[in-house]
Amino acid sequence: MxxxxxxxxxxxxxxxxxxxxxxxxxxxxxxxxxxxxxxxxxxxxxxxxxxxxxxxxxxxxxxxxxxxxxxxxxxxxxxxxxxxxxxxxxxxxxxxxxxxxxxxxxxxxxxxxxxxxxxxxxxxxxxxxxxxxxxxxxxxxxxxxxxxxxxxxxxxxxxxLKKEVLGFAVNRLQYALLAESWRLVKDGVLSVEDVDKVMSEGLGPRYAFYGPFGVIHLNAAGVRDYCTRYAGGIRRVLDDAGETPTFDEEEVIGELETSLQRSLPVERMGEHSAERAQKLAELAKLKRKLKKD
Incomplete structure (x- = not known):
């Protein structure tokens, strides 16, 4: 209540x-x-x-x-x-x-x-x-x-939080994701649009209901099986990641700006924010319904 x-x-x-x-x-x-x-x-x-x-x-x-x-x-x-x-x-x-x-x-x-x-x-x-x-x-x-x-x-x-850390939980996770997204664009691996698509059409929907640990648990026969099978590959990928971006690299900022201005122009930011709010409202309704069911 x-x-x-x-x-x-x-x-x-x-x-x-x-x-x-x-x-x-x-x-x-x-x-x-x-x-x-x-x-x-x-x-x-x-x-x-x-x-x-x-x-x-x-x-x-x-x-x-x-x-x-x-x-x-x-x-x-x-x-x-x-x-x-x-x-x-x-x-x-x-x-x-x-x-x-x-x-x-x-x-x-x-x-x-x-x-x-x-x-x-x-x-x-x-x-x-x-x-x-x-x-x-x-x-x-x-x-x-x-x-x-x-x-x-x-x-x-x-x-x-069991102890004090800079950035708390949300921003530590968000910034880690942002750093790798930035590197993928900077290194010419993915376009800005495709990085966002990875989240909106792939990882994002999964995380909306289970989070990273729930996802890996469901992607194998439990979390222990996942770690046994994939730990080596995870370490190799993480070892291959580059240095932390400075987030002031002009060539990346320019590429991001050009892409995002096409899909989410700053001149219509109020409209886009309202659209995001409506989509989040619909997601909140769905999650509430699923919890009740």
């Missing part, structure tokens, strides 16, 4: 808060229309539980959990977490939406650093439920447990 929580939005000005409330309203209504609401509340009922304020102290008063979603800047996060730590009760969990900055970098000097961690949703979070929980070395285990429970209670799919 999805829990119902009162929510208070905080920002520095009423204009920003008005935009945030409108975005939340539109998203709640969109999920309702698509049959993808996380709980039994209507969009209007959920919206009625949301308030807003320009006072950080008021926003954190009585809060059990706070999610910081500001700029990806270490210095800024240090400042906002210092303010949050001073304003919130010691029992309030303080979480950051950062996608790459480890919690230890901006929480080390806090009096109550034990209650701080990264809780990173995946973009676009409206349709993708994965949420990475990344504790600092000093984050109390009970804080991670409680944050995990809260994420599950609102319909998210949390994962728990």
């Amino acid at each position: 999805t829990e119902r929580y009162p929510v208070c939005l905080y920002d520095i000005g009423e204009e920003q808060l008005a935009k945030a409330r409108e975005t939340v309203k539109n998203n709640l209504e969109k999920l309702e229309e698509e049959g993808l609401s996380r709980g039994s509340s209507t969009a209007a009922e959920a919206l009625a539980r949301i308030t807003s304020t320009t006072s950080l102290q008021d926003a954190l008063a009585g809060a059990i959990y706070a999610q910081e979603s500001t700029m990806e800047s270490v210095d800024f996060k240090k400042r906002i977490f210092k303010d949050m730590d001073a304003a919130a009760a010691p029992s309030t969990i303080l979480a950051s939406s950062t996608s790459t900055i480890p919690a230890s970098v901006f929480t080390e000097g806090l009096q109550n650093r034990f209650r701080c961690l990264v809780v990173h949703p995946v973009n676009p979070p409206l349709y993708l439920t994965l949420t990475e929980l990344g504790p600092a070395p000093w984050t109390d285990a009970s804080v991670v447990d409680r944050a995990y429970e809260i994420m599950e209670s609102i319909g998210q799919a949390p994962i728990r």
Whole structure:
């Protein structure tokens, strides 16, 4: 059963808060229309539980959990977490939406650093439920447990990092794939279009339901059989991979840009983003249906 929580939005000005409330309203209504609401509340009922304020102290008063979603800047996060730590009760969990900055970098000097961690949703979070929980070395285990429970209670799919690593899980996997994709284009092995086709028509659909370990388990008589049969080949392929790209090689960037401008022109980015969102909504509906069946 999805829990119902009162929510208070905080920002520095009423204009920003008005935009945030409108975005939340539109998203709640969109999920309702698509049959993808996380709980039994209507969009209007959920919206009625949301308030807003320009006072950080008021926003954190009585809060059990706070999610910081500001700029990806270490210095800024240090400042906002210092303010949050001073304003919130010691029992309030303080979480950051950062996608790459480890919690230890901006929480080390806090009096109550034990209650701080990264809780990173995946973009676009409206349709993708994965949420990475990344504790600092000093984050109390009970804080991670409680944050995990809260994420599950609102319909998210949390994962728990057992120790702090740069980039967390999503970006470490994403960047490894991006590096090899870049090398295949740079070395003249595949076109940009064919690299994307490998994912959209091959690996991507498989990973949408089982992930890399589930896939290899199903591709043989179990994971042990897969490793026994293919470990040598895997090592040879990985040993053949080139150096990590710098991602500033102009010849590759130019090739990528030329290809992607044909299929996804920047001038129509809003349209393409909306199309991606609709496709993800349909995939989310399918996965929900299959889970029920």
